[in-house]
Amino acid sequence: MKVGVIIVGVRGATASTMIATACAPRSGDEARYLLSSSSAARQLDLVPLADIAWAGFDTMRESWPETLTRHGVLSPQPHAARLESKVQMLDAVSFESDHATAVEGVRPPSASGRVVLEQLRAQIRAFKERAQVERLILLHLGAPSVLPASDRWPDTGAELMAALGRGELQTAPVYYTVAAILEGAAVIDYTASATLEIPGILDLACIERVPLAGRDGSTGQTLMKSVLAQAFSTRRLKIRGWYSTNILGNHDGLVLSDERYADVKKIDKTALLEQILGESVESHLVDIRHYAPAGDRKEAWDAVDFETWYGGSGELRINWRAGDSLLATPPILDLIRFTEYALRLGSIGMQTQLSGFFKHPLGTSERRYLKLAEDLERYIGREIEKTSR
Ligand SMILES: NC(=O)c1ccc[n+]([C@@H]2O[C@H](COP(=O)([O-])OP(=O)(O)OC[C@H]3O[C@@H](n4cnc5c(N)ncnc54)[C@H](O)[C@@H]3O)[C@@H](O)[C@H]2O)c1
Structure with missing residues (x-):
């Protein structure tokens, strides 16, 4: 066969x-x-x-x-x-x-x-x-x-x-x-x-x-985002902001440096957060940049800011790097x-x-x-x- x-x-x-x-x-x-x-x-x-x-x-x-x-x-x-x-x-x-x-x-x-x-x-x-x-x-x-x-x-x-x-x-x-x-x-x-x-x-x-x-x-940043968002949600931590950057040096990065095509991709990288949390996030940013020296090794930075009990707060910073292909x-x-x-x-x-x-x-x-x-x-x-x- x-x-x-x-x-x-x-x-x-x-x-x-x-x-x-x-x-x-x-x-x-x-x-x-x-x-x-x-x-x-x-x-x-x-x-x-x-x-x-x-x-x-x-x-x-x-x-x-x-x-x-x-x-x-x-x-x-x-x-x-x-x-x-x-x-x-x-x-x-x-x-x-x-x-x-x-x-x-x-x-x-x-x-x-x-x-x-x-x-x-x-x-x-x-x-x-x-x-x-x-x-x-x-x-x-x-x-x-x-x-x-x-x-x-x-x-x-x-x-x-x-x-x-x-x-x-x-x-x-x-x-x-x-x-x-x-x-x-x-x-x-x-x-x-x-x-x-x-x-x-x-x-x-x-x-x-x-x-x-x-x-x-879904292979990297969004996969991690989905897992973490579920953990934040089940632990009842309130996410105030999530800033995701994507740095790509490959041809896909070049395509996505054009806003017409990046906008399509950003929908997929953005929508899931609020869907998983079941509530809106005060500040949610997704940024995609073409940076040639990175080549196929994609880099993503995530900054997550959250609130805890009685006005407490916390921050999570994540750096993901991996050969994309x-x-x-x-x-x-x-x-x-x-x-x-x-x-x-x-x-x-x-x-x-x-x-x-x-x-x-x-x-x-x-x-x-x-x-x-x-x-x-x-x-x-x-x-x-x-x-x-
Ligand atoms: N690699 C990953 O981890 C990953 C994850 C999720 C989604 N994707 C998506 O998969 C796609 C491929 O990623 P990539 O890094 O290989 O990108 P790439 O830019 O290296 O490859 C895309 C190829 O498609 C060709 N192409 C463009 N228009 C065409 C057309 N009309 N007919 C035939 N070929 C055409 C281009 O010439 C290019 O060779 C991208 O859309 C990317 O966003 C990749």
Whole structure:
């Protein structure tokens, strides 16, 4: 059984690091880092990493050694050759509002909405045939999209297709998503885009009977914030202020230094605090900065100010530093393997058992990471029980 994973943003720091390390020979360290290789999850017969065929879209035109050198995470030798042989490159699209066109000058497609969609679908079909894969997953690891206001989103699959036919919703993540769903692929959105929140996309996924998972991977600061906010809340400490800074030196940081795209991301980094606390915070700031010397090593500072009994007060200061792409690799591989399992089982629509992987999980109002992690454990337990019956 082979599974095809098509990545939007395959030359990005996260995607290139993930594929190269997933394909590299390793000495049995999977169970240490992958939840999907834990002794419980192993009973579910999840797809082995070696059985994944990789393909991807990217607007960046360069060679794999250039990609790896630019990111500075993995050495071009031996990883570039591995990527060259393992990744099938497909032709990317980008529209006026997409970062690649608006900021990086990539030319948008000259064809109309439906033609672009057909071209994407044909490429996905060709990959499926050539790689001889049974099932497909589309994984978003590109730049977040800027969508029209939600009152202009189509409600049904039919309205969505009509809107695309009229040339509306012209942003690449929407087109990649619709093309993939129509080809029977599951879709994972690891970016901050609201694509999977468009009701017409959810409806289309239900019509085509495919699972979805999103949005915006949670790997560092927001994960910690969710855990700490729950602790403050249950201990009845009142948070007066929370100031989160993000310092990124990689290409994602460059994208997020543009306010149009940063604003999408800030929603995901901001909303969860008050949702978890159940009350408003006097002063909550989230700041994202591009600082080239940091490279892929992301740094986050959090300043938390809180009140205690009888006018008492306290402060918590946290400094998080980690190589972003290697940090994100295991949870993304887990997501791929659990989503493929859901697709194989015939699960349809938003997969809320995977909510713990996201900053802004869709299909649930729960934001407490530890609670969401327990939900996944329970799901695994239930599935083991079903398979052993
Ligand atoms: N690494 C993490 O820990 C993490 C966590 C949560 C979310 N994310 C999100 O995942 C995404 C990827 O992160 P990254 O650090 O790899 O970013 P990156 O900027 O290195 O990679 C994004 C890639 O997408 C490509 N791209 C842009 N527009 C495209 C289009 N229209 N079609 C095809 N390709 C396109 C770019 O050329 C680039 O190579 C970002 O949106 C980021 O915010 C990453």
